[in-house]
Amino acid sequence: MDDVLLDVRGVTLQYKTQEHLVTATFRVDFQVHRSDRFVLLGPSGCGKSTLLKAVGWYLRPVEGEIRLKGRVVDRAGPDRVMVFQEFDQLLPWKTVKENVVFALKASRRLAGREAVDRAMHYIEKVNLTSFADSYPHTLSGGMKQRVAIARGMAMEPDILLMDEPFAALDALTRRKMQDELLQLWEGTRFTVLFVTHSIPEAVTIGNRILLLSPHPGQVKAELNSNGQDEPDPTTGKTLSRRIHEMLFEDEVEEAIGG
Amino acid sequence: MALERNEFIRRSVVGKATGVVQKPLGAWERLYGQAWARKLFLLVLLGIVWEAYGLYLGNELLFPTFGATMKALWDAVASGEMASRMAVSLKVLLIGYSIGVALAALLATTAITTRIGTDLLETLTSMFNPLPAIALLPLALIWFGLGTGSIVFVLVHSVLWAVALATHSGFLSVSNTLRMVGRNYGLTGFRYVAKILIPAAFPSILAGLKIGWAFAWRTLIAAELVFGVSSGSGGLGWFIYENKNELEIPSVFAGLLAVIAIGFVIENVVFATLEKATVRKWGMQH
Numbered sequence: 001m002d003d004v005l006l007d008v009r010g011v012t013l014q015y016k017t018q019e020h021l022v023t024a025t026f027r028v029d030f031q032v033h034r035s036d037r038f039v040l041l042g043p044s045g046c047g048k049s050t051l052l053k054a055v056g057w058y059l060r061p062v063e064g065e066i067r068l069k070g071r072v073v074d075r076a077g078p079d080r081v082m083v084f085q086e087f088d089q090l091l092p093w094k095t096v097k098e099n100v101v102f103a104l105k106a107s108r109r110l111a112g113r114e115a116v117d118r119a120m121h122y123i124e125k126v127n128l129t130s131f132a133d134s135y136p137h138t139l140s141g142g143m144k145q146r147v148a149i150a151r152g153m154a155m156e157p158d159i160l161l162m163d164e165p166f167a168a169l170d171a172l173t174r175r176k177m178q179d180e181l182l183q184l185w186e187g188t189r190f191t192v193l194f195v196t197h198s199i200p201e202a203v204t205i206g207n208r209i210l211l212l213s214p215h216p217g218q219v220k221a222e223l224n225s226n227g228q229d230e231p232d233p234t235t236g237k238t239l240s241r242r243i244h245e246m247l248f249e250d251e252v253e254e255a256i257g258g
Numbered sequence: 259m260a261l262e263r264n265e266f267i268r269r270s271v272v273g274k275a276t277g278v279v280q281k282p283l284g285a286w287e288r289l290y291g292q293a294w295a296r297k298l299f300l301l302v303l304l305g306i307v308w309e310a311y312g313l314y315l316g317n318e319l320l321f322p323t324f325g326a327t328m329k330a331l332w333d334a335v336a337s338g339e340m341a342s343r344m345a346v347s348l349k350v351l352l353i354g355y356s357i358g359v360a361l362a363a364l365l366a367t368t369a370i371t372t373r374i375g376t377d378l379l380e381t382l383t384s385m386f387n388p389l390p391a392i393a394l395l396p397l398a399l400i401w402f403g404l405g406t407g408s409i410v411f412v413l414v415h416s417v418l419w420a421v422a423l424a425t426h427s428g429f430l431s432v433s434n435t436l437r438m439v440g441r442n443y444g445l446t447g448f449r450y451v452a453k454i455l456i457p458a459a460f461p462s463i464l465a466g467l468k469i470g471w472a473f474a475w476r477t478l479i480a481a482e483l484v485f486g487v488s489s490g491s492g493g494l495g496w497f498i499y500e501n502k503n504e505l506e507i508p509s510v511f512a513g514l515l516a517v518i519a520i521g522f523v524i525e526n527v528v529f530a531t532l533e534k535a536t537v538r539k540w541g542m543q544h
Contacts, residue, residue, distance in 0.1 A: 077442075077444060078443055078444050081442060082442050084435050084439075088433050088435055089436070091439070091454075091458070092458075092541060093457045093458075093460070093536070093542075103443050106440075106449070106453060107443045107444045108444070138541070
């Protein structure tokens with residue numbers, strides 16, 4: 001299938017703390033297709049963020065391989081742009097516009113006038129044109145995340161990696177940002193790999209949801225979502241209910257077993 | 259059982275009934291609110307106390323009056339001697355400071371990019387940072403002779419370790435997110451240090467530069483006091499020493515005032531401007 005953009009095969013990830021060697025994920029497989037809104041969902045400790053970092057190559061798999069457009073990933077690069085959860089991902093010494101231009105220039109994608117034009121185009125897409133010359137510390141949390149998204153999209157990467165980008169926002173802003181992200185996606189149909197621990201967010205954002213179970217992270221299910229979360233005509237259960245049960249059933253088993 | 263409470267809605271009072279809503283403060287109140295005005299007042303007070311004590315003591319050799327000191331300062335400024343002494347001191351200072359900062363940048367960059375570099379920085383700073391720069395002066399005199407070379411050597415020593423240490427700890431405190439952002443956009447090596455680490459660590463670097471400057475200035479004046487003159491014209495330290503030998507005590511005081519004034523200007527004008535244009539504008543320091 002040539003539609004597969006990102007191919008993760010048998011990836012085992014481990015990291016060391018002071019005292020332990022921790023296996024974050026164990027032989028995880030999944031395929032992201034072009035224009036997917038692919039969500040990695042699971043409770044804390046299922047290695048979903050670690051998995052995203054491995055795709056960005058901030059961490060090397062001890063087993064398995066990651067292919068992007070058929071090529072094995074072996075370094076960090078601007079073809080996979082990461083949007084982080086933290087508000088401090090913007091460079092505080094640069095204005096909104098300069099932050100986006102910086103990304104384009106540093107990665108040697110574009111230079112001069114072209115870089116500025118492209119930056120302004122994407123800043124307009126996230127409705128921040130009037131704040132283009134503001135410094136990040138004068139913006140609200142939601143605006144900062146929009147800048148980070150604009151910066152990521154301006155790079156026009158093969159895949160946008162989003163690590164719980166809305167987790168630190170208040171509930172209302174979060175809702176709004178989710179809608180905005182979907183609107184942006186309607187416009188350009190970029191491919192996004194999105195990590196979250198919130199079931200409603202996964203159901204809203206994703207068209208494909210990978211469910212991970214914790215300690216160590218393993219694939220539990222891969223589900224489709226149309227974003228509506230309506231009850232299934234045969235079972236009468238909504239998607240979020242099904243996901244909830246799948247995640248919850250583990251805890252019950254563990255409680256009985258322990 | 260819960261108490262029954264009535265609901266109510268109120269109209270807010272408008273017009274003059276509320277009294278003062280907003281009124282400008284009096285001139286005194288506003289002046290007193292300014293830090294510089296309060297400080298100026300304290301300085302004037304100190305000047306008066308100084309003058310009074312000088313008059314009471316009546317011994318110009320021990321403690322000249324404020325007026326006599328100001329006159330000596332004015333004479334030195336008018337004759338152009340003060341300016342040339344300051345120029346000599348500041349020129350040497352600038353040379354030593356620049357070399358020190360450049361070496362510190364080199365050391366901190368090596369330290370952040372290699373592990374052996376970190377060890378080198380840690381070992382060297384823990385050895386040399388506690389060593390007063392002036393203690394190296396006798397050795398410097400043997401190595402570089404009487405002259406600018408020796409002073410520059412001790413200045414570099416006084417600046418290097420403080421700035422390198424501050425820069426290194428600044429680099430270490432750069433958030434992991436910013437580091438990952440830098441790597442994500444393909445920055446490595448020197449470009450990574452210049453475009454991510456240095457600006458992100460700028461508050462610490464600036465603090466280091468300030469400490470380095472203060473060390474350097476003290477070391478310079480002290481070094482000039484010890485042997486001061488190189489080929490004819492010495493700096494401010496030598497001006498003080500010379501005047502002490504000639505028992506021109508008001509001029510000694512004038513020299514000390516000049517040392518204080520330069521320190522004040524660099525701190526409150528040069529560094530304050532730099533701070534305002536960088537870390538404050540970026541919201542990294544308040």
